[in-house]
Amino acid sequence: MSTPIIEFRGAGKNFGDVTALAGVDLSIDAGEIYAVIGHSGAGKSTLVRLINALERATSGEVLVDGVDITKLSERRLREVRLGIGMVFQQFNLMRSRTVFGNVAYPLKVAGWAKADRERRVTELLKFVGIADKAWQYPDQLSGGQKQRVGIARALATNPKILLADESTSALDPETTGEVLRLLKRVNSEFGVTIVVITHEMEVVREIADRVAVLKDGKVIEHGPVREVFAAPREPTTKTFVETVLRARPDPADLARIRERHPGRLVIARVSDDRRIGPVLSEAISRYDVRFEVVHGGVKELGSTSFGSLTLELIGADAAVDKLIADLRAATDVEELV
Numbered sequence: 001m002s003t004p005i006i007e008f009r010g011a012g013k014n015f016g017d018v019t020a021l022a023g024v025d026l027s028i029d030a031g032e033i034y035a036v037i038g039h040s041g042a043g044k045s046t047l048v049r050l051i052n053a054l055e056r057a058t059s060g061e062v063l064v065d066g067v068d069i070t071k072l073s074e075r076r077l078r079e080v081r082l083g084i085g086m087v088f089q090q091f092n093l094m095r096s097r098t099v100f101g102n103v104a105y106p107l108k109v110a111g112w113a114k115a116d117r118e119r120r121v122t123e124l125l126k127f128v129g130i131a132d133k134a135w136q137y138p139d140q141l142s143g144g145q146k147q148r149v150g151i152a153r154a155l156a157t158n159p160k161i162l163l164a165d166e167s168t169s170a171l172d173p174e175t176t177g178e179v180l181r182l183l184k185r186v187n188s189e190f191g192v193t194i195v196v197i198t199h200e201m202e203v204v205r206e207i208a209d210r211v212a213v214l215k216d217g218k219v220i221e222h223g224p225v226r227e228v229f230a231a232p233r234e235p236t237t238k239t240f241v242e243t244v245l246r247a248r249p250d251p252a253d254l255a256r257i258r259e260r261h262p263g264r265l266v267i268a269r270v271s272d273d274r275r276i277g278p279v280l281s282e283a284i285s286r287y288d289v290r291f292e293v294v295h296g297g298v299k300e301l302g303s304t305s306f307g308s309l310t311l312e313l314i315g316a317d318a319a320v321d322k323l324i325a326d327l328r329a330a331t332d333v334e335e336l337v
């Protein structure tokens with residue numbers, strides 16, 4: 001049985017007339033990587049800020065390690081916050097301190113002895129791969145290196161939870177990939193629960209076990225990443241998934257496809273458990289319909305693959321209708337009209 005380390009129970013947050021979060025129910029297990037995705041203004045930062053009580057919920061409960069933190073005094077909250085690390089995309093490093101000094105800072109605040117601090121900082125800088133930069137200043141570092149310092153600093157006091165804000169990504173895609181792989185190591189080697197907020201589905205695909213989609217302050221869909229990718233239900237989720245797959249022809253592609261393919265066009269979602277092969281293999285013999293794959297993309301996710309294929313179906317209208325109906329029994333199919 002997995003144990004929730006963070007639980008939202010009907011949690012809401014209003015800023016005056018603005019409802020940033022409304023009745024959020026969400027449960028994050030110890031040791032998992034949980035992604036929260038949503039467009040700008042959906043409420044992601046607010047959700048994360050409720051976890052370390054930088055904001056207080058205006059309704060409902062937020063449990064961290066079984067304790068409802070909405071009811072705690074500031075003094076008790078400081079203790080809870082010690083168990084939660086935070087990595088900001090804007091880095092928030094102190095420019096006047098060296099890399100070493102930045103990572104050592106939270107240990108100093110927590111009252112660690114000098115020798116212990118030095119040992120811990122050295123170990124952390126090695127772990128994040130910037131031991132050789134210990135005596136440099138933030139301004140001398142690249143974005144990726146700064147992010148590594150931020151991760152080392154966030155891990156300094158051995159938090160159980162790490163909150164990572166990837167939503168205003170200041171890094172190029174390659175560096176983002178390196179940072180995500182580092183976060184994965186933090187999770188697998190130290191068992192740290194990671195909550196990552198993002199507006200990129202590629203980030204979700206690369207790193208997360210489960211994902212929640214936020215829209216207008218509500219969780220509209222959540223589940224294991226593989227399931228959400230294979231069968232997104234809500235239109236917002238479908239759009240996010242499509243940005244990763246790039247499987248849907250954009251209007252310019254579609255215009256070119258139409259010039260060469262006058263038959264009816266459908267987009268079929270495919271995954272390991274949504275196979276269209278059996279239906280298509282009988283297209284000619286059973287339906288007297290020819291088909292051609294005219295566009296598509298299939299990606300790997302863990303041990304499964306998923307994606308979308310755009311097919312041209314050529315045959316009598318009634319026959320094509322029948323084939324589409326049988327494809328629909330196997331998966332989501334959309335006709336492009």
Ligand SMILES: Nc1ncnc2c1ncn2[C@@H]1O[C@H](COP(=O)(O)OP(=O)(O)OP(=O)(O)O)[C@@H](O)[C@H]1O
Pocket residue numbers: 015018019020038039040041042043044045046047167199
């Ligand atoms: N301190 C605040 N005072 C007033 N309104 C706020 C405050 N913080 C957030 N909001 C509002 O709450 C809503 C959710 O904001 P939030 O920052 O949580 O969204 P987000 O999904 O993190 O967006 P982004 O991706 O742009 O950071 C928005 O309408 C925002 O304007």
